[in-house]
Amino acid sequence: MRDKPDQGQEPKLAGPQTEGRPEGTRIAKFLARAGIESRRGVERMIEAGRITVDGTRLTTPAFFVTGNERIAVDGNVVEAAQDTRLWRYHKPTGLVTSHADEKGRDTVFDAMPDDMPRVISVGRLDLNSEGLLLLTNDGALARKLELPKTGWTRTYKVRAYGQTDQKRLDRLAKGVMLDGRRTGPIMATLLPGSGNNVWIKVQLTEGKNREVRRAMESIDLQVNRLIRTSFGPFELGGLAKGALAEISGRQLRAAIKAGPHRQRRAQAEDDKDKVKVKSNPDKAKPSWNKAKPNRGKAKSDRSKAKPSRGRNADH
Structure with a gap:
């Protein structure tokens, strides 16, 4: 988005389009395809009042665009998807x-x-x-590859403080309870080594909030280094x-x-x-x-933009 932010009077508000079947693509899908955010991320941006179409601020994701409109995020005009x-x-x-x-x-x-x-x-x-x-520059692709149902395995090499054996690690294959829900299977393999730390190969197909670290904590291991070695x-x-x-x-x-x-x-x-x-x-x-x-603004200004929290979280 190279255009300067729109300035002037406060934009009008736009609700859902209700007359017949609108032409075009849903705004969330359009902006995800343009690499702005995932669809859910775009929906959160709409809720925060950050998106306008032809100078009108959106209040709902139930809005269709053709690409011929002037679509802006935080006043910056969005370019067509690449x-x-x-x-x-x-x-x-x-x-x-x-x-x-x-x-x-x-x-x-x-x-x-x-x-x-x-x-x-x-x-x-x-x-x-x-x-x-x-x-990626494609929000829809990012969302697709993140989903557990896509089935792409994430592989990590983990160093943790403590001692364990393969039998204990095998218990993780049934998943662990985190935040009131059981995770998917976590496949963990003990790697050769000795000393106060152990090295473990960990594989899973989802990416919940700090899942690898918390899974290791559930068997009394404290992760002190985590390296993702592959994704799918x-x-x-x-x-x-x-x-x-x-x-x-x-x-x-x-x-x-x-x-x-x-x-x-x-x-x-x-x-x-x-x-x-x-x-x-x-x-x-x-x-x-x-x-x-x-x-170019100070970090204090940058900090006003809240990071997305709904997507797959940290490990």
Whole structure:
């Protein structure tokens, strides 16, 4: 969104369209396809009064658009959707997976190179977690890949303080009770090693709030390092910390077509496609179009934008 924010009088309010069957696409789907947020994220933005169509502020997601309208988020005009793209990113520790952090901490998106389009993450990795994070410019794709029913396995290499054995880890295969509900199966394999810490390979198909860490706590293990090594058919491989590698459209289409039961390991075709992200997030000012106020403002201003909480949460 390159246009300057709309200014002037307060926009009118727009409710649901009620006359006949509206033409076009639901606003949430349209903005998700444009890479603004997931559909649910867009719905929350509408509730917060952040989206306007032709100068009228939306009050409901039951609104259809054709793409010929002037659609704006926080006053910034949304550009038409681009071809779907997907990247592997080696997230280091110390970055928040959010477009804006209420505590003013550095985010994954602050660290993107200047020529990176606006992207959102497929799921999340928390501040102290590292490893593979998938990024896409297509909110609908992000939502699809996050859903447990899609069946893509997340694999982690976990270091934890304490002692355990395989029999104890096998209990996690039945799931664990977290926040009053039982999780899906958690497959955990004890890796060779000795000392005060143990290394464990963990696999699951959902990404609830800090699920891996909390599952380990349920068997008296304290996670002190968590590395995501793969997400579905895509692996971290030798991707350097802070680096990006775009996944080709052919590989993405093949991976989705293959489905969870025939996942094929898909890597970026050539290591020369890897792009090193700027090492200082404060100096890496992204040039992609943003659906929010200028990042050049102080962090106290940025903190007003609340991060999305409804999507798959941290590990």
